[in-house]
Amino acid sequence: MRRAPGDLATGYPPPVTDAPTPAEPSPTTSADLTHRFRSWLAWAVAGAAMLYVAFGIWAGIPEVASALGRFQWIWFVVGIVLTVVGNYLLRFLKWHWLLGRLDVKLPWGESALIFVAGLAMVISPAKAGEVLKPYLVRERTGVPMTRTIPALVTERLTDGIAALIIAAVSVSKFASDKTVYVYGVIGLVAVGIVILMNERASLAILHAMGRLKVLSRFTDKLEELYKAMRLCLAPWPLFVTMVISGIAWFAECWGYQLMWRGFDRDVSLEASSFLYAFATVAGGVSPGGLGVADTMLVGMPMTLLALPKDEVTAVSMLIRTATLWTGVLMGAIALLFVNRLLARPRRAA
Numbered sequence: 001m002r003r004a005p006g007d008l009a010t011g012y013p014p015p016v017t018d019a020p021t022p023a024e025p026s027p028t029t030s031a032d033l034t035h036r037f038r039s040w041l042a043w044a045v046a047g048a049a050m051l052y053v054a055f056g057i058w059a060g061i062p063e064v065a066s067a068l069g070r071f072q073w074i075w076f077v078v079g080i081v082l083t084v085v086g087n088y089l090l091r092f093l094k095w096h097w098l099l100g101r102l103d104v105k106l107p108w109g110e111s112a113l114i115f116v117a118g119l120a121m122v123i124s125p126a127k128a129g130e131v132l133k134p135y136l137v138r139e140r141t142g143v144p145m146t147r148t149i150p151a152l153v154t155e156r157l158t159d160g161i162a163a164l165i166i167a168a169v170s171v172s173k174f175a176s177d178k179t180v181y182v183y184g185v186i187g188l189v190a191v192g193i194v195i196l197m198n199e200r201a202s203l204a205i206l207h208a209m210g211r212l213k214v215l216s217r218f219t220d221k222l223e224e225l226y227k228a229m230r231l232c233l234a235p236w237p238l239f240v241t242m243v244i245s246g247i248a249w250f251a252e253c254w255g256y257q258l259m260w261r262g263f264d265r266d267v268s269l270e271a272s273s274f275l276y277a278f279a280t281v282a283g284g285v286s287p288g289g290l291g292v293a294d295t296m297l298v299g300m301p302m303t304l305l306a307l308p309k310d311e312v313t314a315v316s317m318l319i320r321t322a323t324l325w326t327g328v329l330m331g332a333i334a335l336l337f338v339n340r341l342l343a344r345p346r347r348a349a
Contacts (some may be wrong), residue, residue, distance in 0.1 A: 040287070044123040044328075047290055052317055063310035067263070071314060075262040079255035079322035086251025088119070088327065091155065094244045095133075098151040101231050104143050106347070113334055113341060114140075120331025122324070123288040130156070136338065141347050146224045154232035154241060160284060161189055162245035166253060166277035174274050174304050182278075196233050202226055252323055253277060259315045259322075267305065275300050276319070288324050 092115045099106060106114070114136045121129030134148040164186050171182045195201055206226060210219035231237070250273065257272035279296035283289025297316040301307045 040121075040124050040129065044288065044290060048294075051291060051294055058309075058313075060310060064313050067310040067314040070263070071318070072262040072264075075258050076318055076322060078258050079319060080326055082251045082255035082258075083323050083326055084330075086254075087248045087323075088116075088330075090244050090248040090251075091159070092116075094158070094241050094248075095151065095155050098154055098232055098237070098241065099137070099148065101237055102143075102147055102151055102228055104137060104141060104148060104151075106137065106140065110140060110341060113337060116330050117334040117338055118331065119327040120335055122331075123290070123328060125287055127156075127287060136341070139342055139346070140344075144224075146221050147228045150225060150229040150232050153229065154237075157189075158238070158241040158245040159249065160281065161186075162242060162249045163277045163280045164189070165246065166249060166273050167281055170270050170274040171278070174271065175278070175300075178278070182281075185281075193233060193238070196226075196229060197235075199230065202230075249277065249280070252280075255322060256315075256319050259319050262318075263311050263315070265307065265311070267301075267307075271305060275304070288328070290324075294320060 092112055095115050096106075096108065096111045099111065114133050117136065118130050118133040121127065121132050124130070130152060131145075131149070133152055134145040137143060137148045138145050164182060168182045168186060171179050195205070203223070203226070206219065206222050209215050209222070215222075232241075253273040253276045254269065256276040257267055257269050260267040260272070275297065279293045279300065280289065282296055283291075283293030286292050294316055297319065298309070298312050301312045301315075302309055
């Protein structure tokens with residue numbers, strides 16, 4: 001008997017039949033993922049290059065080049081260290097801990113490789129490529145994706161909430177006209193979490209959705225997703241992951257502030273935290289924040305702090321390289337080792 005490849009969206013294999021089927025590759029192999037990543041990367045790099053050229057033309061290419069020439073590059077190195085150690089390492093610990101909450105046991109090395117590979121996927125459309133992490137966990141352990149996708153959702157959700165909270169601390173001081181947007185989003189997220197914590201209300205919503213013909217066949221899988229999500233968003237794990245996320249994103253805000261020291265600018269940590277966190281939240285609508293976060297990191301410092309546009313443009317490029325593109329590069333390298341990971345014997349679930 002031959003079993004056809006499983007459904008990547010659910011983690012459930014199709015029924016086993018006795019009819020022979022031709023050998024065919026898995027619908028999503030590491031080669032496919034690498035090819036898709038290269039395609040996304042090409043578009044992302046092309047878009048970023050055009051954006052940075054546009055910024056350079058607007059700010060004056062000679063002026064930006066001159067600014068980069070007088071920049072003290074030790075602060076760029078510090079920014080990368082804060083990103084890798086202060087942000088990526090803490091977020092990996094959060095990811096691994098959430099897997100443990102779901103009773104998914106992976107060695108630290110394999111879990112780290114899967115997490116880092118996922119960093120490459122932030123530039124995928126709607127960041128959908130980050131489902132690579134639950135997929136790789138399933139391939140290594142056999143645990144259905146319906147049980148591990150909540151770990152990914154919780155990881156990214158708490159990242160977003162942490163950035164929102166950091167921005168909310170000073171939004172009334174630096175952008176009082178944006179207060180309603182920041183606190184409005186926080187309010188909506190809080191309502192959503194409260195509903196998720198209420199099992200009766202959540203199951204009632206799922207059962208109501210199940211009456212819709214288009215969703216009826218997914219009711220069982222949605223309930224399984226919900227039960228795993230409750231394990232990740234219970235009060236204690238929510239508190240732990242929020243603390244980790246807050247420290248992780250504050251590290252990048254601090255790195256952004258230190259970038260200004262490269263130009264001997266004394267920009268306060270409060271202002272830097274607001275600018276970086278607000279741009280990060282706004283950039284969530286695009287892959288990797290491309291275009292949106294970059295533009296805000298250029299426009300807001302000029303408007304709110306009256307900083308020169310050549311230095312603002314240079315710092316925007318440098319902090320995005322230290323944060324976004326460093327992660328993408330690390331993820332691209334990790335993807336090269338995915339084949340070896342998948343070639344190993346599957347671990348017991």
